[in-house]
Amino acid sequence: GENVEQHPSTLSVQEGDSAVIKCTYSDSASNYFPWYKQELGKRPQLIIDIRSNVGEKKDQRIAVTLNKTAKHFSLHITETQPEDSAVYFCAAYTSGGSNYKLTFGKGTLLTVNP
Amino acid sequence: DSGVTQTPKHLITATGQRVTLRCSPRSGDLSVYWYQQSLDQGLQFLIQYYNGEERAKGNILERFSAQQFPDLHSELNLSSLELGDSALYFCASSVESTGELFFGEGSRLTVL
Numbered sequence: 618g619e620n621v622e623q624h625p626s627t628l629s630v631q632e633g634d635s636a637v638i639k640c641t642y643s644d645s646a647s648n649y650f651p652w653y654k655q656e657l658g659k660r661p662q663l664i665i666d667i668r669s670n671v672g673e674k675k676d677q678r679i680a681v682t683l684n685k686t687a688k689h690f691s692l693h694i695t696e697t698q699p700e701d702s703a704v705y706f707c708a709a710y711t712s713g714g715s716n717y718k719l720t721f722g723k724g725t726l727l728t729v730n731p
Numbered sequence: 732d733s734g735v736t737q738t739p740k741h742l743i744t745a746t747g748q749r750v751t752l753r754c755s756p757r758s759g760d761l762s763v764y765w766y767q768q769s770l771d772q773g774l775q776f777l778i779q780y781y782n783g784e785e786r787a788k789g790n791i792l793e794r795f796s797a798q799q800f801p802d803l804h805s806e807l808n809l810s811s812l813e814l815g816d817s818a819l820y821f822c823a824s825s826v827e828s829t830g831e832l833f834f835g836e837g838s839r840l841t842v843l
Binding site: 653 | 733762764773774776779781786787821825830831832833834835836837
């Protein structure tokens with residue numbers, strides 16, 4: 618089955634700096650890669666996603682890159698703000714035939730220090 | 732608001748008891764997923780249903796069971812509860828063709 622590794626598990630940056638979170642996946646059939654942000658005590662919310670036919674996607678201060686050959690994808694947050702502090706989860710989605718499965722990484726706790 | 736409704740929001744019970752958590756997916760979503768999140772832990776996949784049928788199973792204990800009803804709402808039953816079952820249980824629904832999950836607010840279970 619699919620295995621998603623996420624690094625680092627914790628990340629602390631100064632306000633205004635950039636943050637990068639990296640994930641690798643094992644199943645070459647995975648074709649959809651979402652990123653979720655979870656604030657303390659709240660539900661995970663989708664912040665950005667990318668499909669396997671795209672190499673990069675950007676939404677304001679957030680960008681995601683995908684390298685299908687190397688089976689890794691990354692989340693980039695620029696000009697970080699204290700409200701970016703949260704746990705971020707990457708995931709890989711496999712669909713095909715009767716197999717539909719979303720596998721999450723273990724999460725990265727991002728702390729943005731004012 | 733994700734459109735996914737979970738009840739109850741909070742539940743406190745004792746060891747050995749049984750509880751039922753309920754989830755109503757977004758209108759039109761056929762897939763329902765259940766996840767367990769313990770303190771400082773990631774999202775542990777429990778089980779997935781698609782249009783009433785079990786689609787995938789994760790790390791779900793034998794003491795736990797779930798089902799999806801014809802109206803597409805789902806219930807997660809937790810029995811013979813132990814202290815370690817205390818966690819936040821999330822339900823999510825999706826349009827299966829896209830893979831995007833929409834999470835409910837979660838049900839926080841405390842076992843004393």
